Amino acid sequence: MINRLIVALLPYLPKGLVWVFGKRYIAGKELKDAVEVTAKLNGQKIKATMDLLGEFQTRAEKIGYYKNEYLKLIDESVSKNLDNSFSVKPTMFGLLLDEDMCYKNLREIVAKAASLGRFVRIDMEDTQCTDRELNLYKQLLNEFPGHVGIVLQAYLKRTLDDLKELVEFDQGRGLVNVRLCKGIYNEPAELAYKSKNEINQNYLVDLDFMFRNNIYPAIATHDKKLITGAYELINKYKIKPDRFEFQMLYGVTPGLRRSVVEKGYNMRVYVPYGNDWYNYSTRRLKENPHMAWHITKALIYAG
Ligand SMILES: Cc1cc2nc3c(=O)[nH]c(=O)nc-3n(C[C@H](O)[C@H](O)[C@H](O)COP(=O)(O)OP(=O)(O)OC[C@H]3O[C@@H](n4cnc5c(N)ncnc54)[C@H](O)[C@@H]3O)c2cc1C
Secondary structure, three states: OHHHHHHHHHHHOOHHHHHHHHHHHOOOOOHHHHHHHHHHHHHOOOEEEEEEOOOOOOOHHHHHHHHHHHHHHHHHHHHOOOOEEEEEOHHHHOOOOOHHHHHHHHHHHHHHHHHOOOOEEEOOOOOOOHHHHHHHHHHHHHHOOOOEEEEEEOOEOOHHHHHHHHHHHHOOOOOOEEEEEOOOOOOOOOOEOOOHHHHHHHHHHHHHHHHHOOOEEEEEOOOHHHHHHHHHHHHHHOOOHHHOEEEEEOOOOHHHHHHHHHOOOOEEEEEEEOOOOHHHHHHHHHHOOOHHHHHHHHHHHHO
């Protein structure tokens, strides 16, 4: 109840207060902050996927700026010898405005990353983007095999069909690389499972399908039950450790993250940075089960 109230109040809270709670999920506002966090994670045997924050862009000059920032980021992480990939949100490059422009911008980023032996993952946004982002992925996968991946969301009823289509598209090459997450956007019940039980059940059905069909899964969750379910599937199908990885978000469940690393499995942490931190932070705050308590306490002390 209190959580729902705080979620409803979030848009009205001063940005400064949102930053106080949201900054734990962000490496910082500048590229050097993301580099620092990534180097630290690498020191703990953890890879990173670096993400420049910003989405749903409509202005061409801003889109050009973001593309150049990604190209800079790729140069910087290669020159610093960091162990990381990159995550991109296609709406940052005008996906909903002009698909061809978006493709050209993303292509430049993926081409540069691929030429330096690096990997780019296309994040999945809300359902107005699902088909468009899958199309982008297929196009780029043909051009840069082994250097590009996609995200699918277990809350969507269509995800198993999308996985089947990707297997057909792959034609046995074993190149399909999918980060499987629960999904963060508020989707209608016709399209998405709404209860935690159904989402979790679907997650494990999707993951089981991926293991049986030679799709490389990036198992992106902080849910202990799903991680245990993933361990069971890995043992059942005797999957080699280089055919999957776990992923978690920066600032979330570091203890659980350590326990996965200690088992000897590959772990990659999503490291977001940049000035456009607000939308990402509020999404994370809404997911934090203790958020209502932290914010209520802060408001009482501030008062
Ligand atoms: C690497 C990565 C990339 C992602 N990329 C995408 C994407 O492209 N598209 C998309 O729609 N979604 C993406 N997500 C978000 C995802 O869809 C979920 O919204 C998010 O991961 C929470 O789901 P969960 O599986 O951790 O389960 P939950 O049931 O939400 O969480 C399990 C437990 O983790 C802890 N926890 C979770 N979130 C928080 C938090 N913010 N603060 C503190 N504790 C927390 C709590 O203890 C909670 O009980 C990504 C997630 C990860 C890990």
